Amino acid sequence: MFRFARDQEVVNVAGVKIGGQPGEYPTALCGTIFYQGHGIVEDEEKGTFDEEAAAGLIDRQTALSEETGNPAVLHIYARTPEAFGRYLDFVDPLWSGPLILDSADAGTRIAMAEAVSEVGLADRSIYNSIGLATKDREEEALAHFEVDSAILLGYNPADSTVEGTIKALEEGDAGRSGGLIDLARLLGMNNLLIDPGVVPLGDGAGRSLRATVLAKARFGLPTGSGIHNAVSSWRWLREKGRGARHVCDAASAGLEILAGGDYILYGPIERASEVFPVAAMADILVCEAVGDLDVWPAAGHPIERLI
Numbered sequence: 071m072f073r074f075a076r077d078q079e080v081v082n083v084a085g086v087k088i089g090g091q092p093g094e095y096p097t098a099l100c101g102t103i104f105y106q107g108h109g110i111v112e113d114e115e116k117g118t119f120d121e122e123a124a125a126g127l128i129d130r131q132t133a134l135s136e137e138t139g140n141p142a143v144l145h146i147y148a149r150t151p152e153a154f155g156r157y158l159d160f161v162d163p164l165w166s167g168p169l170i171l172d173s174a175d176a177g178t179r180i181a182m183a184e185a186v187s188e189v190g191l192a193d194r195s196i197y198n199s200i201g202l203a204t205k206d207r208e209e210e211a212l213a214h215f216e217v218d219s220a221i222l223l224g225y226n227p228a229d230s231t232v233e234g235t236i237k238a239l240e241e242g243d244a245g246r247s248g249g250l251i252d253l254a255r256l257l258g259m260n261n262l263l264i265d266p267g268v269v270p271l272g273d274g275a276g277r278s279l280r281a282t283v284l285a286k287a288r289f290g291l292p293t294g295s296g297i298h299n300a301v302s303s304w305r306w307l308r309e310k311g312r313g314a315r316h317v318c319d320a321a322s323a324g325l326e327i328l329a330g331g332d333y334i335l336y337g338p339i340e341r342a343s344e345v346f347p348v349a350a351m352a353d354i355l356v357c358e359a360v361g362d363l364d365v366w367p368a369a370g371h372p373i374e375r376l377i
Contacts, residue, residue, distance in 0.1 A: 071359035072330075076290045081261035083168040083219050084194040086141040087368070088263065089292035092330050093360035095368050096353050098294075099323070099346060100143040100170055101131050101339030104157050108147075108338070117153025121160060127339045128164050134346040139372040140353065143196070145170040145335060151181035158185060170221070170335075172198040180211040192216035199223040199265065200254050202238055202246055209257060218260045222250045224281065225267025230274060232281045235266045236288060251289065263333060264293040268300050275300035279329040286330050294333035297322040302337070320344035327352040350376055 073091055080089040088098045103124060104111055110123040128144065135142035144165050148154035154173070161169070169191065171182040179197070186195045197212065201223035212220075226234035226243050240249040254262055266281035278295050285293045301307065301318045308315075323334045323345050336345045350372040357365075357373045367373050 071356060071363070073360060073363040073365055074287055074290070074330075076287060078286065078290050079292065081219065081263065081292055083143075083196060083261055084166065086143065086168050088141070088294075089332050090368075091360070091363075091365045093353075093357040093363075093365045093367065095332070096138075096140045096371050097323075097327050097331065097349050098141040098143055098168075098333040099131075099135070099342075099349055100145045100333060100335045101127075101342050101345075102145040102147055102172075102335070102337055103127060103339045104153070105147040105338060106149065106174075114149040114153060117148065117150070117156035119156075119160075124160065125164060127342075128161070131339055131342045131346075132165075134342050137375070138346050138350040139370045139375045140346055140349050141167070143168045143170055143333070145172060145198075145339075146182075147172045148178055148182065149173065149175070151178055151185070154178065154182050155185060158189070158191070162189075162191065167194070168196055168219075169194055170196045170198050171217070176205065176208050180208060183211060183215045183217045187216040192218070195219065196221060196261070196263065197259075200250055200257070200259070202226060202243060202250070204253075209253070212257045212259075218258055219263070220254055220257075220259045220261070221263045221265050222254055223265050223267055224250065224285070225269075230269065230277070232266075232277050232284055235277075235281045236284060239264065239285065239289065251291075262291050264289065264291050265295050265335070266293070268295050268297055270303035271300045272304075275303075279325060282326065282329045282331050286332075292332040294331045294335065295326055296335035296337065297326045297331075298335075298337040298341075316341065316344050320348040324348045324352040327356060
């Protein structure tokens with residue numbers, strides 16, 4: 071195990087601290103709800119869904135977080151602004167922690183940032199994401215609304231190497247002058263989380279793990295990824311049983327933690343029961359491994375709760 075020579079920034083969103091040296095703060099685990107194809111969603115356009123099932127999933131993630139010490143983040147995906155409005159109205163009374171705002175549609179993402187700003191939830195919200203593909207309209211909206219936390223997607227389509235990711239964050243690329251870190255600061259973002267981006271297994275997915283290490287070493291910012299996407303794209307695994315797929319999905323979270331990751335977008339919130347124990351175990355192992363490197367676990371770390 072290792073300790074970074076550069077000081078590591080720790081961001082605080084809704085009381086959840088993310089970042090620091092490996093072994094210092096427990097890994098934040100972000101489960102996605104209302105995602106495309108989620109069985110509990112009845113109408114993705116209007117945002118109607120099974121409220122009892124949704125509450126159960128949120129409650130289970132919360133309970134696992136309290137038991138293990140790994141902070142939980144609720145990753146909300148919405149297809150339309152209307153859907154997000156319904157989701158937010160439902161989630162607000164049930165969940166007081168950080169929210170990730172996500173959509174495949176830029177207009178919907180903008181509407182999400184506007185909505186949380188209007189109802190006073192901007193300080194709990196993390197915008198997903200600012201990347202090389204972010205357009206002027208989206209930048210203008212982010213500069214105007216109150217959301218000040220964002221994930222920086224370092225995926226560089228012109229150069230998918232680790233060096234390409236660092237270039238995107240530091241200098242820009244693909245026709246964009248200026249790196250994503252400087253852009254995010256210019257837009258008023260105070261809490262920055264780096265995501266190197268994950269490509270399919272066999273197409274260089276492992277580079278995201280190395281990029282996690284290098285990004286933290288270079289910038290000192292909290293870094294993580296949706297490493298489970300590499301697993302879900304593995305054709306060989308699709309032919310195996312559900313149990314094998316779930317095991318590999320959860321195991322990928324442990325690999326990200328061993329690479330120094332501070333947070334994990336672990337995918338469907340249904341996987342919380344497998345991911346939280348794996349993450350807690352990995353956090354304990356890392357904490358023990360850095361015990362002679364003058365790195366000490368924060369209060370409430372899994373090593374205090376589960377050992």
